[in-house]
Amino acid sequence: MIYELIRALCPAEAGAGYDWSACCEVFPRLRALETTPQSPRYHAEGNVGIHTRLVLDALLGCDHFQATRGARRETLFLAALLHDLCKPETTTIDPVTGEIGQPGHSRRGAVDVRALLWRAGVPFELREAVCRIIAVHQVPFFAFDSRRGESPEFIARRLSWSLDLSDLVCVARADMRGRICVDQQARLDDIALFEQLAREDGCWGTPREAASAHTRLMYARGAAVHLDTPLFQVQGSQVTVLCGLPASGKDSWVARHARGLEVVSFDDAKAELGLKHGENDGLAAHRAVDKAKALLRRQEPFVWNATHLSEQMRNKTLDLLYAYNADVKLVYLEVPADTLFRRNAHRDSTLKQRDLERMLHRWEVPLPWEAHEVSYQVESDEGRVSPAKQ
Known part of the structure; x- marks a missing residue:
């Protein structure tokens, strides 16, 4: 190895x-x-x-x-x-x-x-x-x-x-x-x-303490808040944002953990519009965002299922969610390289292997301060999924 x-x-x-x-x-x-x-x-x-x-x-x-x-x-x-x-x-x-x-x-x-x-x-x-x-x-x-x-x-x-x-x-x-x-x-x-x-x-060799996860998040995003004073959190939707390369198990996660919840998905939007990978992504994104906004206005819980692979792409989603006072949990999913490419080769998808290879050049794993809670679910070569410490 x-x-x-x-x-x-x-x-x-x-x-x-x-x-x-x-x-x-x-x-x-x-x-x-x-x-x-x-x-x-x-x-x-x-x-x-x-x-x-x-x-x-x-x-x-x-x-x-x-x-x-x-x-x-x-x-x-x-x-x-x-x-x-x-x-x-x-x-x-x-x-x-x-x-x-x-x-x-x-x-x-x-x-x-x-x-x-x-x-x-x-x-x-x-x-x-x-x-x-x-x-x-x-x-x-x-x-x-x-x-x-x-x-x-x-x-x-x-x-x-x-x-x-x-x-x-x-x-x-x-x-x-x-x-x-x-x-x-x-x-x-x-x-x-x-x-x-x-x-x-107090941040040498240890994370700087914050009064709450919301206080830390808003501070990290540039708000003028004091870390030692809890910041009041306005009520909003409970949103789980999935993140990871294609074929990393996001759809399976939704099936196991999000039954009964609404799901915002670019892939679903593309399917509804009859679009292939890379075809009129803007139209599919607009459809997904409109659905998310309607759920946010009603303060309903939902899952946002997308790759969210780069910090820039994640921020587009997170900026929207935080503008509506959402409480956000980021769930990052990862599988070994061989598993990923094997899954992509055998699944019903218009995403070609060479396109998946190119996506690696935009791959930025989310950092712990990007959401109220960030969870890293990493699958081993033996197929076991376990939370990684970060």
Whole structure:
């Protein structure tokens, strides 16, 4: 199993090193890093491959990494190893100035690494811990100078609800130490300040406490509320939002757990309209949304059955639900890669395998703060479904 080869890459003992050639054998995409240039302003050490090895060297020398064992140690190592995996695909070179950039490489990297580790059979909890670090691995550099105008307190608190900040800071610090740049010390100072802030605010190594799930949700979505004071929740519909790749078991979940409830479904809307996959999606979406709005106005409970695969697509649904004061439970469903493609090949669907493959490039697992409650139901290779811890 590929997962066993991946586990073997991580140094298990204090003082042990890593084998870069073995890493490239298990993850062939790493070889492209050796020929991917970087901006000399931020990476005077050279190409992305050189940088990645320097980051791993810095990680192995970190006290936090040395104190870890088992899955947590693997999480840190894989996050550092794969944090810049998508720089080759995102590299841009200005034709006038020659300036090199890799915009969006963190978020795209998290998506690609998710699909890569899923195919390799890496356990859900470990995989998501790695991907969540990769998606935000640069945030501690710039938390005090947010382009979105977010406060460092807000950034630290929301991040603490989806990952361990001590692990994120460990990887971020290794990332900064594994490069040559003029502002290296200034950025290391920013990381240290971010750590101090998280410690003082009660979100270092643990999720920041909130007075209620509704208070946490509204705060995470940008509302001006105090986390320690319960926010009054206006009554609305009880809505279960399903999320997951096609053929991951959403229809089966509805049949088992939602008998008697109304169901909003894009697939049902397409069937009612006689549409195939990818054919006039807007018309089907409009029909489904109209049904949801009618149920929300009546404050009736229902299930929203759709892939909701990317954060952008989920937000369209969640924004609507929260505008109507709905109490939302997100249920994420997942099956192993072989199971998924086998199911899709044998079910009555117009979704082709190649279209399902393309959907993996938009696959973002929901974070714990996206709803009042988020449940992760992950099926094993043996067919057992169990709630995953997140």
